[in-house]
Amino acid sequence: MDPEVLVVGAGPTGLTTALELARRGIGVRIIDRAATPNTQTRALGVQARTLELFARTGVTDELLARGLRADRFNVFSEGRRILRADFSGLPTEYPFLLMVPQNEVEDVLMADLARFGVTVEREVELTALTPSIDGVTATVTYGERPADARTYPWIIGADGAHSTVRSLLGVGFLGSAFDEHFAVADLRVDWDRPPTEFFAFLNRGRFAAFFPMLGGWHRVAIARPAGEEGWERGSVPTEDLQAAVDTIVPGRPQILEVRESGRFRINQRRAAAHRSGRVFLAGDAAHIHSVIGAQGMNTGIQDAFNLAWKLADVIHGDAHAGLLDSYEAERAPVAARLVKGTRAVTRMTLLRNPIALAARRTVAPRILGRPHTQRALTRAVSQLDVSYHDARGAAPAGRAAVGDRAPDAEAGGRRLHELLDPVGFTLLEFGTDTAATTDLALPGSAAIVRVPDASAASAAYGITGPTLVLVRPDGYIAARGGAEEIRRYATSPARIVDASSRGMQ
CATH class of the missing domain: 3.40.30 (Glutaredoxin)
Incomplete structure (x- = not known):
C-alpha cells in the first residue's frame, strides 16, 4: 500500500512508531541515513513501563531473553552509602530494570516490523520538507542517485538530537549543556559486588556509575569537573579510566578489559514544539537530557506509543484530527519533568562545596531511606508514575484516575x-x-x-x-x-x- 506515514530515523523511537502503525494496518515508510544498523551499545536499560507497553506488541519476551534483570540501585557519597533502592516491590510484572543494549532493542524491533512487510530503507537522507494543507512533500536523496520528492499525509521525525526534521521545521531546541566532561566505557572490573545491582559513586564533583550487563560487563559513566586537563580531548585510554576509578571508587577495583569507550557532553534540551502541522517530533528529536536514570530511550519509545494509536485512529477515520493535539499536551509535561528532574539529580551528583557535601553524606541517607521516598524514586525511575492526568506529568502511588497508567494486578x-x-x-x-x-x-x-x-x-x-x-x-x-x-x-x-x-x- 502507499505509505500514509513517513518515519524519519530508525532508532528505537522510529522503529516503535513504525511498528505500532503497521500493527494497526497503516502503510508506513521508515528511512535512515545510516548505511547499516547501529551496532553500538549506546543507550542501555529498558524500564518496567516500557516492558509493559512492549508486551502489547509481543516483543517483551525476546527482550527479556537478551538482557540482564537489575533489581537494586546503590549510591555512595565519599565512600558512604546514602541510598539503596529496591525495584522488587513495584506493582508490575517487570519489577526490575532490564539491561539490554540499544542495538539489541533495535534488532528485535526490526525483526518484528519485517513481519508486516516493512523494512528500513538505509542511506536515504531527508533534505527538504514542504508542508501543504493535505500533506507534506519530503525530498530525500539516495547516495549518488538523484533526489526524489514525494508527498505524505503525515511525517514523524525520530531522527535524534541533531534532527534534520526539527531543523527543517525551524523548531527551537531550548536548553544548555553541562560544563563537566563525561566518559563512557564498556568494561570488566575485578570486584565482589553483586552482578545484578547498579552502583554510583560520588566524590567531590566527580562520579562513576556502574550499570551491569550480561557476561560480567559493566557500562561505566564517569564525570570529572570542567577544567581538569586531558579529559575533554582525544580517546579515553584504559590508564585514564583506571585513574578515575582509583580516585572515585572505594577499594580501587582494577579494570580487567575495555571493550569500547568514548567521551560526551550532557545536554538538557527540549523542542519548543512537538508538532508543526502534519509533522511530529518524537524521542531525542523532541527532548534530550542527562544519562543518569536511563530514561532517554524509554521516553522516546513511550512518545511513540502515545502518538501511534492516535494517528492510526485519525487515519482510519475513527477519531477527529483534533485528537492529535493531545500528543504534545500529554508528552511535553513528561519531557519537561524529566529534563528538570535529571538536571537536579545530575547537579546533586556533581556537588563540590564542602558544606553541601557534608549535607549529602548526613542528611540524604535519612531522606532517601524513607519508604515513601523509596517508593516515589523507584516508580519514577521505572516510569510507572508517568501520567497524563494534568500538567505535572506524574501520578502519586495508589491513584488510578483518568490519564493515569492503568494498574496491573x-x-x-x-x-x-x-x-x-x-x-x-x-x-x-x-x-x-x-x-x-x-x-x-x-x-x-x-x-x-x-x-x-x-x-x-x-x-x-x-x-x-x-x-x-x-x-x-x-x-x-x-x-x-x-x-x-x-x-x-x-x-x-x-x-x-x-x-x-x-x-x-
Whole structure:
C-alpha cells in the first residue's frame, strides 16, 4: 500500500512508531541515513513501563531473553552509602530494570516490523520538507542517485538530537549543556559486588556509575569537573579510566578489559514544539537530557506509543484530527519533568562545596531511606508514575484516575494487563450489570473485560462500587465512572482526555 506515514530515523523511537502503525494496518515508510544498523551499545536499560507497553506488541519476551534483570540501585557519597533502592516491590510484572543494549532493542524491533512487510530503507537522507494543507512533500536523496520528492499525509521525525526534521521545521531546541566532561566505557572490573545491582559513586564533583550487563560487563559513566586537563580531548585510554576509578571508587577495583569507550557532553534540551502541522517530533528529536536514570530511550519509545494509536485512529477515520493535539499536551509535561528532574539529580551528583557535601553524606541517607521516598524514586525511575492526568506529568502511588497508567494486578487468576486489547480500547467492568454496557458506543471495536469481584485488580483501581473503566490503546485510563461517563468520552469530538473527563473519578 502507499505509505500514509513517513518515519524519519530508525532508532528505537522510529522503529516503535513504525511498528505500532503497521500493527494497526497503516502503510508506513521508515528511512535512515545510516548505511547499516547501529551496532553500538549506546543507550542501555529498558524500564518496567516500557516492558509493559512492549508486551502489547509481543516483543517483551525476546527482550527479556537478551538482557540482564537489575533489581537494586546503590549510591555512595565519599565512600558512604546514602541510598539503596529496591525495584522488587513495584506493582508490575517487570519489577526490575532490564539491561539490554540499544542495538539489541533495535534488532528485535526490526525483526518484528519485517513481519508486516516493512523494512528500513538505509542511506536515504531527508533534505527538504514542504508542508501543504493535505500533506507534506519530503525530498530525500539516495547516495549518488538523484533526489526524489514525494508527498505524505503525515511525517514523524525520530531522527535524534541533531534532527534534520526539527531543523527543517525551524523548531527551537531550548536548553544548555553541562560544563563537566563525561566518559563512557564498556568494561570488566575485578570486584565482589553483586552482578545484578547498579552502583554510583560520588566524590567531590566527580562520579562513576556502574550499570551491569550480561557476561560480567559493566557500562561505566564517569564525570570529572570542567577544567581538569586531558579529559575533554582525544580517546579515553584504559590508564585514564583506571585513574578515575582509583580516585572515585572505594577499594580501587582494577579494570580487567575495555571493550569500547568514548567521551560526551550532557545536554538538557527540549523542542519548543512537538508538532508543526502534519509533522511530529518524537524521542531525542523532541527532548534530550542527562544519562543518569536511563530514561532517554524509554521516553522516546513511550512518545511513540502515545502518538501511534492516535494517528492510526485519525487515519482510519475513527477519531477527529483534533485528537492529535493531545500528543504534545500529554508528552511535553513528561519531557519537561524529566529534563528538570535529571538536571537536579545530575547537579546533586556533581556537588563540590564542602558544606553541601557534608549535607549529602548526613542528611540524604535519612531522606532517601524513607519508604515513601523509596517508593516515589523507584516508580519514577521505572516510569510507572508517568501520567497524563494534568500538567505535572506524574501520578502519586495508589491513584488510578483518568490519564493515569492503568494498574496491573491479579484478576481471576491472570494479570489484568494480559486481558487488555493489544491494539484498541478495553472496557473494564467492575461489579456492573452487563446490560449497562449493551448500548454503549465504545471507541472502535473495544474489548470488554468483566473483572471478578474482590480481586486484587479492584483494590488497585480503588473500586468501591459498580464502575466502568475505559483503558486506552496505550494502557492509560481514558474514562471511568458509569455508562454516561464512558459514553461522553466515546462520543466527544476528538476523544481527548480533557478537563471535563478528568473529573470523572
